[in-house]
Amino acid sequence: MQRSNNGNSVEVENLVKRFGDFTAVDRISFQTRAGEVFGFLGPNGSGKSTTIRILCGLLHPTSGRATVAGYDVVESPELIRRNIGYMSQKFSLYADLTVLENLRFYAGMYGVPASELGGRIDWALEMAGLRGRESSLTGTLAGGWKQRLALGCAVLHRPPILFLDEPTSGVDPLSRRLFWELIQQMSSDGVTIFVTTHYMDEAEYCNRLALMNGGKLIALGTPTELKLGSIRGSLLLLECDRIGDAIERLRHFDGVGDVAVFGSALHLVVSDAAIAPAIRAALEADAISVAGLRVIRPSLEDAFVALTTRHDADPVSELSR
Structure with missing residues (x-):
């Protein structure tokens, strides 16, 4: 041939x-x-x-x-x-x-x-x-x-x-x-x-x-295209105590799309980073101490989790063809 x-x-x-x-x-x-x-x-x-x-x-x-x-x-x-x-x-x-x-x-x-x-x-x-x-x-x-x-x-x-x-x-x-x-x-x-x-x-x-x-x-x-194109909204890094309780509190919090453990912290996918103060207030109202809450850039692991989680409902992501 x-x-x-x-x-x-x-x-x-x-x-x-x-x-x-x-x-x-x-x-x-x-x-x-x-x-x-x-x-x-x-x-x-x-x-x-x-x-x-x-x-x-x-x-x-x-x-x-x-x-x-x-x-x-x-x-x-x-x-x-x-x-x-x-x-x-x-x-x-x-x-x-x-x-x-x-x-x-x-x-x-x-x-x-x-x-x-x-x-x-x-x-x-x-x-x-x-x-x-x-x-x-x-x-x-x-x-x-x-x-x-x-x-x-x-x-x-x-x-x-x-x-x-x-x-x-x-x-x-x-x-x-x-x-x-x-x-x-x-x-x-x-x-x-x-x-x-x-x-x-x-x-x-x-x-x-x-x-x-x-x-x-x-x-x-x-790798950069996947990281920047995978998250719908913003990604927050949450450092707090009682991580298990924080996950349960945020899992159904309005505006929070996903909660995942990353090391000793949590990564939150949110529709708008402006809800960060409300998240902090809700956690502290439950006596969960918040050491830090800030916007971060997604890692490749974040992209991997986000894309595989939602792929059943979405067509192929046209990030680069």
Whole structure:
């Protein structure tokens, strides 16, 4: 099949995947651009993993269309698999093989030319910080090292598109930060990174984010666009004692749309910030001491909660298309 040459790394149009009567992916559409870090967010069961399996050529869609690296997912799944790298939260490494044996195995799987094998393996060892540990059993490595080794294995064949499915799950914060530095470097080199994550701080590193829930794409945009476009009204930060009692008092307070715990404080979605004095007065009348009440900018977590909470009643949020 002839490749599409439109500058987009991934194109999805009205994609649907059904399993019997269950619709796992429901008419989603989006595009990613070369060199973009594209985040895919959503709760468990939202359709993220099913979509990725379709894009990797592992599942056929029920209807709709998708191309990856210019190849159709139905007509050319083998060509797609040659042009992508894939890394999951389980790392897909062989614990009973050494570091070097894992690298050589994946180089063979991806068809790395013998003339380039030494250089590719040297790069992966340097990137993963495993120089001198070539003979170590992979199963004995710390989580952060396994993670970087898995990344090295996934990109030995220098694919233009890399799929990362919750790649930092269970990894310590320092290793997560180092991993994202590698991701940003690959992006600057023109590699498209398609990543799913449950960590909101990681989502901030993405150029754009797609939010799925119930098989539907409910929002698409940059992190800033999602944060600014998700809250209907204003967001207040409430610092008080007796948080449980405050939640009960405010849950049915006129003008308060949502109440959520954030750390030791509460986030209130209100129709108008001008009701803040009335909120303070109502709490203090119930002997709830208020240490602070002020307007704040929404975080990505606020946006995630707001958008997933109301998606059943709303169409797709046209934040950025």
